[in-house]
Amino acid sequence: MRITKSIALLGCLLYSNPGAARIPANDTLLARQLHPIGRTLLNTSKQLELVTSAAHFGVSFTGSTCTVYVKADNPDGYNYLQYELDGVYQKRIRVEGKPTAPIIINAPIGGKHQVWIYKATEAHTGALVFSKIVAGNIKALTVPLQPLIEFIGNSITCGAAADASEIPCGSGQYHDQHNAYKAYGPSVARMLYCNYIVSSVSGIGIYRTWNRESPNMPQVYDNLDFQVNSTRKWNHATYQPKIISIALGTNDLSHGDGSAREAFDSTRFISAYVQFIQHIKQYHPDAQIALLSSPMVKNAEGALLQRCLTAIKNQVDALYPSGKKVAVFFFTPLEPHGCTGHPDVADHQIMANELKPFFKRLLGS
Template sequence: MKNRILLTFILSIFCVLQSNAKSKIDTIFAANLRPIGRTLINSQHNLALITSGAHFGFSFKGNECAIYVFITDAGSHNYLQYELDGAYQKRIRIDGSLKEPVIIKADGAGTHHIWVYKATEAQTGSLLFSKIAANNIKILPAPKLPLIEFIGNSITCGAAADDSDIPCGTGDYQDHHNAYMAYGPRVARALNANFILSSVSGIGVYRTWNRDSPSMPLVYENANFQVKDSLKWNFKTYQPKIVSIALGTNDMSNGDGSSRAAFDTIRFVNDYVKFVQLVKSKYPKARIALLSSPMIKGNSREILQRCLSRIKMTIDANYPADKPSATFFFEPMEPHGCSGHPSVAEHQILAEQLKPFFAGLLK
């Protein structure tokens, strides 16, 4: 009789312990996260990170968490990257065939903070998240900080910057993206600001690097930056303090070597002014920053700088009650990333050049 009572007692304790162990694992469904960047919740209640550097945060206790992430194209792949307890970690490849969650491990059983970023641009496709599981998991809201929107091309995306996993000249285009290490996010982190990236590889003000279309004004209002995208972005989602525009590299490019019309300064200036007017219609209180290109040298560099100065004068004259727009001219750079782009290390150089400029605008 005593043995039976003892056995019952032991079993009850075991059940309680097992129940407590199970109760420690919490789940956050991705639709409840609070992301920054162009994102959406799809019909399956998954969170889609669309644009370069779109990100969300959460905290948990223990040694690991499980992130349920996938992409819709079974034959393709994409990348996320993450920050753990304030320190950047690495990129993680997400294959279309992925069935298991991504496990992120931490040292120690204390409380840890994770920020997950999309490493690639919108053209690569969205990263889709269904849920996150961990002990005592909690959503981290976006910090209450000023916001900078960085509009630009592949340089702003952080494209072709990272050959740490796959050498340049091999793999696919997205294999060398690193949005977290691009100049914009670096500047924002250094100046204690939030950021969003609105950038497309090859894009320009009135043409792309090797075609007459599309252009940034044509796709900017579309959520996915696709020409035929019927879903429009809700610009009331954010109200940035600064909108940085870095376009012109691809308008001035010789393209892929095929026949290409000469750079049209008049059209460039006129279309650029119209685009700034479009941006100001979305963000009436934002300060506009016009950035040149570190990739353009010699006479072309002088032409671009004159164009940007003319654009600034026109915008300031058209909006006399607003704070004047600002221009920043990069020093020329010999890039060492993939396909003639700045590397991860060179993005740090660009960010160092830009920090005093943006610090002044944030004041």
């Protein structure tokens, strides 16, 4: 009897010992407890989906490791995340659709740390799906109270084809060279201590794509994932941007893939752009609209794009005489160094530096 009681007492002591638990409950942060920014979704399994370029969330933890349970939404595919550790950008990490192990983020030393995790790729690549984050004393970080800029655009705004540091241009899949974190929009927003969301689709324009007549941005903008036939709608009331930056036109002006293509129609372009801005203003009537040209569109076509953007500004200003005047920015032409004629990471930094005083002025107005 005494032996039995002793064994029972020892069992109770082991069970009640906090050190005996492999993962204490307060060291696990479930996906539903995170505070993301960007187009995101908490799915029916209570997993967090980061959908759009540079959608992100942050956590703080104590120790030297943070374990991230994440997968790509396509079981047969893969995706990429990228992260900051204690305010310093680290790297991209490939995320499998059928992961065999969680991703472990290592800090060089123990102590308290902050990690911000970003989706490196655009919405059409598929979502990153998070179930939980595990680390010592882990807590969800709230998004700082800062002005918000929304960046609407195409592959340039996505940061597509910008980063060949790991997989060279011309090899791998299209999204292997995506780097949304270092695209011009997120870069200039961080310079100005602003929050940001990126609403962009490779190849898209205001009335046509780079090689087809559709889909265009107005057709997909209201859909969570920018898929033309998507049934998942985006709730525009989720955020109230102070500035909405729109950079479209490169693909409308594109000569396509060599197949038959109608010449650029400036009248159609201007009309579609004005209607799109009117649509945006239904959701965000007080936001400052900023139209950006393209540093990739040069010479006669560059001048044509500038004339079109000026005409769009004038028409919208006339439609809303008491509203904020549309701002227009013309990039200095740039020779791109990324893949397939896109700007690389260094080019995006040049673009961000050029944009900084423009957005700084708009933020102060």
